[in-house]
Amino acid sequence: MSEKRVRLRIxxxxxxxxxxxxxxxxxxxGAKNQALMALxxxxxxxxxxxRWIEDKLWSTFGAEQASANLRQALSKLRxxxxxxxxxxxxxxxxxxLGPEGIWVDLLDGEVPMxxxxxxxxxxxxRDPEFEDWLRIERQELQSRIARATPQQAKGVLIHCRSFAEAPGRGRMVGEVLANQIGEGIAEQVRAWRQSTDSTDPAASLPDSDIQIDCQLVRETDGHSVYIKSVHKPSARILYSKLHHLNRLEDVLESEEATAKTIFEATDQIIGKLPQALDTTRPEARATALSRLGMYRMFSFERDGLREAYGLMKQAHDRDENGIYLAWSxxxxxxxxxxxxEREREALRAEAEELHFKAIELSNDNPLVHAILSRxxxxxxxxxxxxxxxxxxxVEANPASAYAWVSMAEALMMAGRPQEALALSARARNIARTSPFKHWWDTGHCVIAIACNRPQxxxxxxxxxxxxxxxxxxxHRHLLALYALEGQLDKARAIATKLGKIEPGFSLDxxxxxxxxxxxxxRKKGLLEPIRALL
Structure with missing residues (x-):
């Protein structure tokens, strides 16, 4: 738009x-008048x-009052x-709003960097409909910024090393352990593992971002292994733990306690990567966005799920990694x-489309298979x-709690609940330190109900x-379980809480x-005891 024609700059x-x-x-x-112009x-x-404007700014008002509010706002604006x-x-x-005389920085100016x-x-x-609209517009702005600052995601470089008192099987097992942690990271972040040249240990290697060391020491009752991960440029320790191995085979066989340590190390390193890496790197920003998206997703709240989808979309805009499509x-x-949401068929169609796109991009990623299995x-x-x-x-990463819970759910669908319960318990134990552990706990609760194990x-x-x-x-399942056990006071307390955290909830x-x-x-007939509360 030429300067001569501009009459308002927004x-x-x-x-x-x-x-x-x-x-x-x-x-x-007035905020409502400003919001009206912005809309x-x-x-x-x-x-x-x-009516569209009224729904966005006065969604909690009756139609007549909303219409009157809009007329008043228009008068003040003029x-x-x-x-x-x-x-x-x-x-x-x-x-x-006459577009021929208006300049808007978001539309007519340069995209901010x-x-x-x-x-x-x-x-x-403070209107839920306006907040939903604003959230979507802000997500679109972040996507535009990401598209306007193209960078190639080269991936996080991870150097995996092993040390043992003497060359041999112990050192090999340590290397397997370090690489399993590296592989777990590479499932969630674009990453490459770096290997030392065994023919020339002194050969120079490109500088890595992350170093994972496993040092094994023989003990009278097995081996102690010290695991440490460091961000090389800053020397900051991202994870460290002393783990006991009863047998070296515990690593090769993905014994549960060892799998838990691998999963824990992977999860904690990923959680700290966005703070450790240069934030201008696409993989760093994508990791930060997806991690926040996981927190929002596992809230199960309507607004949280909407935000999670937007965050995963932004992550994929930064780095076209299939894992973000799988989460989406x-x-x-x-x-x-x-x-x-109301548009159930649209959600179903999009879930399927994202499923196939994720597989197309990252068919070699075990976590993508675990997520999309469900x-x-x-x-x-x-x-x-x-x-x-x-x-x-499971076969590709037996240390993954995501893999084991996907197998548990698959066995449930196959009508094998007792086997599913055992694998769900394994997944739950492996994920014990995860910030999202309630995902595994809730799934185990449902499978235990199917197995007639109320306690x-x-x-x-x-x-x-x-x-x-x-x-x-x-909380939904606890309500029914408490009612089943005759703990009606607890059931009523849960019902009251659900009324606060779930819009539209009722016992009926x-x-x-x-x-x-x-x-x-419903299938197990466990909703009937709740009728005592109606």
Whole structure:
């Protein structure tokens, strides 16, 4: 747009502001009035139906009150725009902001390079519909910034080393252990493992980002192995632990305690990578975004799931790694099963599409197979495909709690609950130190219910509720279990809590709504005791 035609300049990047052709500040007073201009400025053709605007700014009001509020806001806007008031046009059905005389920094200016740039900084409308719209627009801004700053994700370079008192089997086992941790990292982050040239140990190697050392010492009752991971450029220790091996075969056979240490080391290193690596690197930013997305996803909340999907999309925009598409597919599956959105068929179709794209990009990634195994079974109704993907994940990485829980769920679909319970317990133990351990606890609770083990189910459900106090699935199952055991006071307390953390929850819906996500409880007839609370 030429400078001569600009009559209003609207700034969206940072705090909202409006200036007229002379540069005079004509920013509207009041957050709702500012939000109204922002909604119009970022709409296609800068025009929207009245009802759409009312739904975004006054969604909790009745139709008549919302309409009156909109009329009042339009009047105040025109009064504040002075000579440019004619740019704001409204009729009985539509409101338009004249695009031919308006310059918007987000649309007409250069894309900012700083990922910390925030759209409509500080704007607080306290309307859920507006907040949803703003969240999506902010995610789109981050995607634009990512696309405007193209960098090739070269991957994190990991140097795995082993030390033992004498060359031989101990040193080989230490190298296997170090590489298993490196492989676990490479499942979630674009990474390469670096190997020392055995023919020339003194040969120079490219500088690595992460170094993983395993030092073995023989003891009277086995071996002690000291595991340490260091960020090489800063020498910061990312993880360290002394682990006892009863037998060297514990590593080769992925014995449970050893698998737990491998999974723990992998998870803690990944959690610290975004703070250790240069934040301008695509893989560093993608790791940070996906990690935050996992926290949001495992909240199971509607807004958290929406944010998780946006974060995974941003991660994939930064680094086209199939793992982020796999997580996105899982988010869509959870939204489907949790009835978090209305467009169920659209969610189902997108979950399937993301499933195939993730496999196409990262078919050699065991974690991708573990994640998509559940999507394959629940969304695509393919229990055999679910089992085969879980089997691939377990065989490729038997130290992965994600792999074992995918196999447990596959066995449940195959009608083998007792086997599923044993593998779920293994997965749960391996994931004991994970910040997302309530995911495994909740799954174990459901499988224990299917196996007619109410006490085991209560123990797992209570563990999940302690780790994630806002987790809806854990509390739903605990409510039924407490009612089954005659602990009606506890059941009532859980019902009260669910009423606070789950919009629209009611005992009647839990018991009588066939679509409510408690399929195992309904199948086992465990919803009937809840009727005593109605």
């Amino acid at each position: 700034s969206m990047l940072g705090p909202f502001s409006v200036a007229d052709a002379a540069g005079t500040d004509v920013t509207p007073k 119009l400025a970022l709409s296609p053709g800068m025009t929207r139906p009245r 009064g504040g725009l002075g000579a440019a008031a004619d740019l704001l046009q409204a009729d009985r059905s539509t409101i338009t 700083d990922p910390r740039t925030e759209l409509l900084q500080g704007m607080d409308i 597919s899982l988010v869509r599956m959870i939204q489907l099963t949790e009835m978090a 999507v394959r079974g629940i969304v695509m109704k393919d229990p055999e495909g679910c089992y085969q993907m879980a089997k691939t994940a 085991d189910a209560i123990e797992a459900g209570e563990a999940a509720a302690r780790a994630a106090p806002l987790s809806r699935p854990a 819906r839990l018991v009588n709504d066939e679509t409510y996500p408690v399929r195992t409880l």
